[in-house]
Amino acid sequence: MSVMHAERGAAAGMPASAPAAGRPVIAIAGLSLDFTTRDGPVRALADIDLVVEEGAFVSLIGPSGCGKTTLLRVIADLEQPSVGTIRVNGVSPREARLERQYGYVFQAPALYPWRTIERNVMLPLEVMGVPKAERRARAERYLAMVGLEGFGKRHPWQLSGGMQQRASIARALSFDPKLLLMDEPFGALDEIVRDQLNAQLLSLWARTGKTVVFVTHSIPEAVFLSTRIVVMSPRPGRILDVIDVDLPRDRTLDIRETPEFLAVAHRVREGLRAGRSYDD
Numbered sequence: 137m138s139v140m141h142a143e144r145g146a147a148a149g150m151p152a153s154a155p156a157a158g159r160p161v162i163a164i165a166g167l168s169l170d171f172t173t174r175d176g177p178v179r180a181l182a183d184i185d186l187v188v189e190e191g192a193f194v195s196l197i198g199p200s201g202c203g204k205t206t207l208l209r210v211i212a213d214l215e216q217p218s219v220g221t222i223r224v225n226g227v228s229p230r231e232a233r234l235e236r237q238y239g240y241v242f243q244a245p246a247l248y249p250w251r252t253i254e255r256n257v258m259l260p261l262e263v264m265g266v267p268k269a270e271r272r273a274r275a276e277r278y279l280a281m282v283g284l285e286g287f288g289k290r291h292p293w294q295l296s297g298g299m300q301q302r303a304s305i306a307r308a309l310s311f312d313p314k315l316l317l318m319d320e321p322f323g324a325l326d327e328i329v330r331d332q333l334n335a336q337l338l339s340l341w342a343r344t345g346k347t348v349v350f351v352t353h354s355i356p357e358a359v360f361l362s363t364r365i366v367v368m369s370p371r372p373g374r375i376l377d378v379i380d381v382d383l384p385r386d387r388t389l390d391i392r393e394t395p396e397f398l399a400v401a402h403r404v405r406e407g408l409r410a411g412r413s414y415d416d
């Protein structure tokens with residue numbers, strides 16, 4: 137893994153001083169979460185132990201309602217665990233949030249309709265007090281990075297769903313967080329657009345060296361994108377399997393036809409199936 141990351145870093149022109157690969161960016165131990173409801177506590181997550189290393193692309197996959205979003209929200213300090221510990225870049229999720237250490241991409245693009253695309257991307261920078269010229273430059277840079285150069289002056293409703301989601305990725309990248317948390321960002325898109333965005337996301341990840349945690353329902357999407365796949369059980373969400381995806385990093389969509397790809401997909405499917413019987 138470290139060799140792969142070293143190569144990727146060199147290919148992306150990262151400086152020699154880039155931090156060593158393999159450092160834990162997220163470290164979760166013995167974590168459970170109960171929601172309080174009128175009908176009593178609802179256990180959403182149980183006994184989660186997970187380490188996400190720097191530069192990894194980790195997908196969380198599991199059936200609907202198993203707690204994938206909840207786990208992502210715990211990392212982002214949007215939910216609090218009932219028991220267990222979690223560190224994000226060595227600090228608490230709250231500190232990481234206040235230090236803007238991560239960018240978050242929601243299921244729906246969540247762009248402000250009255251703002252242009254460029255001004256949506258600039259919003260976190262405005263909140264952070266970044267000077268206007270710098271805001272503009274960064275919006276331009278990140279819109280180009282997601283293939284939306286020339287669309288900055290449009291409004292969200294003038295863009296397709298896939299373009300809107302790319303704009304929200306540009307917004308999450310605008311303040312250059314090292315960690316990207318993505319909650320099923322392409323779930324609402326048709327398969328062709330989703331394929332394109334998966335390929336673009338993979339190339340963006342390779343160029344930027346970000347650490348990504350990505351929630352998905354889709355086995356092919358998880359296998360195509362990930363260095364590691366975390367298979368979760370039905371609620372309460374437990375980790376059933378952690379699969380290291382040993383496929384070359386410069387993947388194209390054709391890789392989905394290869395025996396190696398299908399073998400990983402099979403293991404994910406078996407994990408999900410085992411989770412169902414576990415639930416019975």
Ligand SMILES: Nc1ncnc2c1ncn2[C@@H]1O[C@H](COP(=O)(O)OP(=O)(O)OP(=O)(O)O)[C@@H](O)[C@H]1O
Pocket residue numbers: 171172173178180198199200201202203204205206207353371
């Ligand atoms: N604020 C809340 N109060 C009570 N229960 C909640 C709350 N948020 C989530 N839940 C419940 O916790 C469980 C996990 O929800 P979560 O949204 O994390 O699942 P998920 O795996 O992301 O689902 P999906 O794939 O459908 O988005 C679900 O049963 C959900 O109903």
